[in-house]
Amino acid sequence: MMNELEDALAEASSLSWTQRVRAGRALASFADIPEAAEALMGLLLDVEDTAVTRQTAEALAMVGTVAAVRLIAVAVAEADDNRADWLLTGVHDAMVELGGVPDVAAACRKLARDPEGAVRRGAADISAWADHTGC
Template sequence: MMSGLAAALAEASSPSWSQRVRAGRGLASFADVPEAAEALMGLLLDIEDTAVTRQTAEALARVGTVAALRLIALAVAEADDNQVDWLQTGVHDALAGTDSVPDVAAVCGQLARDPEEAVRRGAAEITAWTDDTRR
């Protein structure tokens, strides 16, 4: 299991956007591991390719843990408007998928009580996105 983590961490800094996308998908289930969380934040806020941002956000939303959604919330709080659009698209992709997706809104409700203001702000924005997909 850790060898998968090590390989994904190595791909996270690749110059190839497709390898960074693969890293985002591979690291999503390790969102609670500090090294993975740091790499995931870099992928969520990737300045070179919006596909990396979008697909990493989708992978994290599909995992749906507090740790995974906390990273998306932090990224939302730090992102520029363009990045926020792609983060939102990634979350929508996860929610629109045919697979069973965790209750993102419920997890964001937990994050609304996070001690870090940026997390609370980002979680509120993600909650609004989930409201949009329910209509």
């Protein structure tokens, strides 16, 4: 397991967008580990390629833990409108693929009480996206 984490952390800083996508997918299940969370935030807000943003958001939404959804919420709060659209697309893709992601909704309800305002705002946006898409 540690080799998988270490390999994914190394790929997260790759110049190749496909390796960064692979890193985002691999790191999603480690969202509660600080080193992975830091790398995932970089991937969610990837300045080089929006595919990295979208697919990392999708992977985190599919994991659906509070730690995973919290990272998406923080990214939403920090993102410009274009990046936020790609984050939305990733969350939406996960919801459609799984026929809805109840874990995301539950995580958003918990994050609505987070002491950090940006997290609360991002979680509210994610909840609104889920409501709007009917997932």
